[in-house]
Amino acid sequence: MCLMLPRLPMLNQSFNGGIVIPNPHPVEAVEIIQAPLPDKVVLPLQQRIGDEAAPCVKVGDKVLTGQVVAKTKDHFCVPIHASISGKVVSIDDQTIPHKSGLKSKCITIESDGKDEWIKQSGCGSDFLHCDQATMINYIQASGIVGLGGAGFPAHAKLEGIQDCHTLIINGTECEPGIMCDDALMQHHPREVIRGVEILLHICGADRAIIAVEDDKQEALNSLLLYCHNNRISIEQIPTKYTSGAEKLLVKALLGIEIPSGGLAIDMGVICQNVATTKAIFDAVVDSKPLVSRIVTVTGSGVESPNNYEVRLGTSFEHIVSMSNPNTNQHTVRMGGMMMGVDVETTNTPICKITNCIFVNNLEEKPNNQECIRCGQCNQACPVDLLPQQLYWYAKSENTDKAMDYNLADCIECRCCDYVCPSHIPLAEYFSFAKALYRKTTEDQYRTDIARERFEFREYRLERNKQERAEMMAAKKEELKKKMANDKAKKDKIAAAMERVKKTKKANDDA
Amino acid sequence: MHSNALNTNQIMRQVIYALALGIGAAYTFFGWGVVLQIVLAVVTAVAVESAFLNLRKLPVKPAISDGSAVLSAVLLAISIPSIAPWWIIVVGTAFAIIFGKQLYGGLGNNPFNPAMLGYAFLLISYPLQMTTWASEFLNLSQAMNTIFNLTSVDALSGATQLDEVKTQLALGKVISELELHSISQAWINAGFLLGGLYLIVRKIITWHIPVAFIAGIIVISSMLYLIDHQIYLPMQNHLMLGATMLGAFFIATDPVSASTTPKGRLIYGFLIGVLVVIIRVFGGYPDGVAFAVLLMNITVPLIDYYTQPKVFGK
Numbered sequence: 001m002c003l004m005l006p007r008l009p010m011l012n013q014s015f016n017g018g019i020v021i022p023n024p025h026p027v028e029a030v031e032i033i034q035a036p037l038p039d040k041v042v043l044p045l046q047q048r049i050g051d052e053a054a055p056c057v058k059v060g061d062k063v064l065t066g067q068v069v070a071k072t073k074d075h076f077c078v079p080i081h082a083s084i085s086g087k088v089v090s091i092d093d094q095t096i097p098h099k100s101g102l103k104s105k106c107i108t109i110e111s112d113g114k115d116e117w118i119k120q121s122g123c124g125s126d127f128l129h130c131d132q133a134t135m136i137n138y139i140q141a142s143g144i145v146g147l148g149g150a151g152f153p154a155h156a157k158l159e160g161i162q163d164c165h166t167l168i169i170n171g172t173e174c175e176p177g178i179m180c181d182d183a184l185m186q187h188h189p190r191e192v193i194r195g196v197e198i199l200l201h202i203c204g205a206d207r208a209i210i211a212v213e214d215d216k217q218e219a220l221n222s223l224l225l226y227c228h229n230n231r232i233s234i235e236q237i238p239t240k241y242t243s244g245a246e247k248l249l250v251k252a253l254l255g256i257e258i259p260s261g262g263l264a265i266d267m268g269v270i271c272q273n274v275a276t277t278k279a280i281f282d283a284v285v286d287s288k289p290l291v292s293r294i295v296t297v298t299g300s301g302v303e304s305p306n307n308y309e310v311r312l313g314t315s316f317e318h319i320v321s322m323s324n325p326n327t328n329q330h331t332v333r334m335g336g337m338m339m340g341v342d343v344e345t346t347n348t349p350i351c352k353i354t355n356c357i358f359v360n361n362l363e364e365k366p367n368n369q370e371c372i373r374c375g376q377c378n379q380a381c382p383v384d385l386l387p388q389q390l391y392w393y394a395k396s397e398n399t400d401k402a403m404d405y406n407l408a409d410c411i412e413c414r415c416c417d418y419v420c421p422s423h424i425p426l427a428e429y430f431s432f433a434k435a436l437y438r439k440t441t442e443d444q445y446r447t448d449i450a451r452e453r454f455e456f457r458e459y460r461l462e463r464n465k466q467e468r469a470e471m472m473a474a475k476k477e478e479l480k481k482k483m484a485n486d487k488a489k490k491d492k493i494a495a496a497m498e499r500v501k502k503t504k505k506a507n508d509d510a
Numbered sequence: 511m512h513s514n515a516l517n518t519n520q521i522m523r524q525v526i527y528a529l530a531l532g533i534g535a536a537y538t539f540f541g542w543g544v545v546l547q548i549v550l551a552v553v554t555a556v557a558v559e560s561a562f563l564n565l566r567k568l569p570v571k572p573a574i575s576d577g578s579a580v581l582s583a584v585l586l587a588i589s590i591p592s593i594a595p596w597w598i599i600v601v602g603t604a605f606a607i608i609f610g611k612q613l614y615g616g617l618g619n620n621p622f623n624p625a626m627l628g629y630a631f632l633l634i635s636y637p638l639q640m641t642t643w644a645s646e647f648l649n650l651s652q653a654m655n656t657i658f659n660l661t662s663v664d665a666l667s668g669a670t671q672l673d674e675v676k677t678q679l680a681l682g683k684v685i686s687e688l689e690l691h692s693i694s695q696a697w698i699n700a701g702f703l704l705g706g707l708y709l710i711v712r713k714i715i716t717w718h719i720p721v722a723f724i725a726g727i728i729v730i731s732s733m734l735y736l737i738d739h740q741i742y743l744p745m746q747n748h749l750m751l752g753a754t755m756l757g758a759f760f761i762a763t764d765p766v767s768a769s770t771t772p773k774g775r776l777i778y779g780f781l782i783g784v785l786v787v788i789i790r791v792f793g794g795y796p797d798g799v800a801f802a803v804l805l806m807n808i809t810v811p812l813i814d815y816y817t818q819p820k821v822f823g824k
Contacts, residue, residue, distance in 0.1 A: 260823035370618030374765045383822035422518045
């Protein structure tokens with residue numbers, strides 16, 4: 001029997017701040033549409049974290065769906081799989097979904113339309129007989145990373161766990177407007193619950209909590225229908241932006257505040273996103289690699305916002321065109337309206353962290369005005385910073401002072417931007433100030449090292465000189481002694497010679 | 511991607527609207543002078559700010575339309591006597607805008623409350639004009655005559671209650687011998703109190719500064735009253751006389767020059783309240799709001815630094 005715990009608002013140990021933003025483009029029913037197979041997929045070799053993967057296929061090779069096409073030696077990273085079957089047509093630089101619009105090395109596979117899969121064999125549905133290490137291997141080999149948007153390799157969170165008391169499954173949509181996790185919970189509740197059981201088995205936690213926002217009643221109901229494990233409970237939390245952030249979710253659910261700079265596991269808690277959990281289920285039970293994900297397409301530029309299950313590497317355009325975009329000029333954003341990144345074109349591949357594509361009508365941004373220190377930002381800040389003070393120091397590039405005001409703890413959630421009556425892009429200032437601080441400290445480090453080296457060299461030269469002088473002095477002394485010695489010997493010889501001479505002379509005389 | 515809440519221009523406008531009740535009360539008692547002073551102040555502020563922005567080669571329209579210059583002008587205009595000669599408000603407003611705001615870099619960069627800087631400047635430079643208040647309702651032509659110096663004003667003017675108390679005490683009288691019946695001041699204060707509550711309800715200001723300000727006044731004036739009720743006014747007089755409510759809700763809460771942390775705002779407001787009473791009672795000037803606010807403006811960077819909220823996870 002699964003527990004459903006509604007939360008009384010007064011008992012809520014939630015974090016401070018955060019903002020309530022209604023879904024800007026609500027839909028009547030949250031569906032998942034299977035996107036048709038794309039003609040080609042583009043798979044970037046650089047993933048969110050770690051080194052660039054090295055391709056293990058050549059141009060012209062035929063690949064099957066789920067086949068590994070690139071990997072790194074680093075066990076922390078996950079391999080990259082072909083998401084369709086077909087032929088590798090190029091390994092070259094392509095536009096990737098990044099703010100910079102930069103190109104990066106990608107493998108392009110042209111579909112043969114058959115979607116032939118590699119052979120898979122996982123632990124099977126009777127997975128409890130598998131040991132943890134085997135399961136974690138499957139998870140790593142299946143290329144699973146955090147699908148909530150962070151892209152942190154899932155196996156890395158699960159390896160070497162000791163003393164984990166609570167597993168938290170994050171079913172909160174990280175930002176308003178995104179519906180992909182809601183859709184997943186509504187349409188794949190069985191896989192999610194089984195995935196939670198697998199995770200419980202791996203991490204050995206006493207209990208698991210699935211956190212669902214209180215505006216997602218259908219998701220809650222469908223999960224309840226499939227949840228028959230008394231170690232798993234489902235908790236509703238108030239719909240508030242930034243409750244999806246791991247540390248804040250832990251605080252909201254358990255009242256545990258993870259120390260600044262620490263990890264959830266330090267406090268015995270592990271968090272995984274619901275979509276990641278479902279992917280883990282697929283990986284462990286069938287050893288099915290992660291080749292597709294659910295993506296929300298929404299925004300003022302599309303007539304029918306929807307969720308699509310789509311193969312990784314498919315271009316944004318493929319599913320944007322299915323959502324009836326209007327004919328206006330658009331801005332395209334990967335991720336949510338708050339923390340997403342603007343990309344230049346829809347001709348860029350969907351990757352593992354693409355939870356949402358916002359297509360918005362091009363709008364003129366309001367001009368920003370001066371900060372009047374009204375303090376609305378510090379009321380909205382979920383980590384209790386003073387953005388108005390940070391802004392002042394970030395603007396004047398006084399990074400030391402900004403660090404004094406805990407700049408490093410800013411999670412760049414942009415709550416402050418959202419409420420700012422002067423429309424100041426505060427989070428941008430903060431991310432700039434952070435980069436500047438890193439650079440100045442790095443520069444400082446380099447100068448320090450250079451100075452140390454210089455000083456050591458000076459010291460070494462001085463030491464050498466001194467040592468040489470000492471050595472010379474010692475040698476001189478020795479020479480002197482030797483010479484004195486020699487003189488004594490010579491004198492002795494001379495004396496002996498003298499005696500010999502004398503004796504000789506005496507003998508001769510005689 | 512912004513909330514639908516008020517933007518900076520709308521905030522300034524709301525504050526100006528919230529002043530209406532207090533201004534209405536002042537009009538009821540002092541007449542058209544109040545209105546004329548506001549008109550003169552606003553015209554001066556806009557003209558001076560435009561000129562200065564031109565000098566600084568900055569766009570004029572966005573800065574004027576943010577309403578901050580107009581707000582400073584209105585605050586200064588309602589702080590000075592309604593029958594002060596026209597050049598008083600013109601000089602004061604110009605000083606406030608130039609020295610209080612533009613020389614520091616415009617909106618958001620000024621460490622001092624511009625209106626109070628202008629007020630302090632006027633009070634020090636022109637004490638006579640700044641302490642001569644209307645004693646009755648003036649109609650438009652009377653007000654015009656007085657402000658533009660067309661006729662003599664003696665018949666219509668008097669000192670404020672706080673000034674009167676000071677003078678009488680200096681003459682050796684005690685509080686119980688004084689007749690304290692300043693209906694006008696109480697009504698004006700009530701008007702500003704209501705306007706201030708509106709600002710709190712609209713979430714344009716937080717409750718911290720006004721509540722702490724009033725608490726400061728109550729604490730220090732009660733202490734003094736307990737020490738000697740013959741020479742110190744009771745707290746209700748301190749609360750409802752002078753610029754107390756205007757100061758608590760509209761002047762000390764100027765976000766730019768006030769402390770910005772929740773705890774800091776409490777300290778800042780409380781100390782202003784304390785200083786207001788101390789300056790009123792022991793200082794040479796009848797009211798202390800302007801000086802108290804300016805003194806506390808200086809301490810804001812310090813207060814802000816030491817009252818940072820505990821950051822999540824620290």
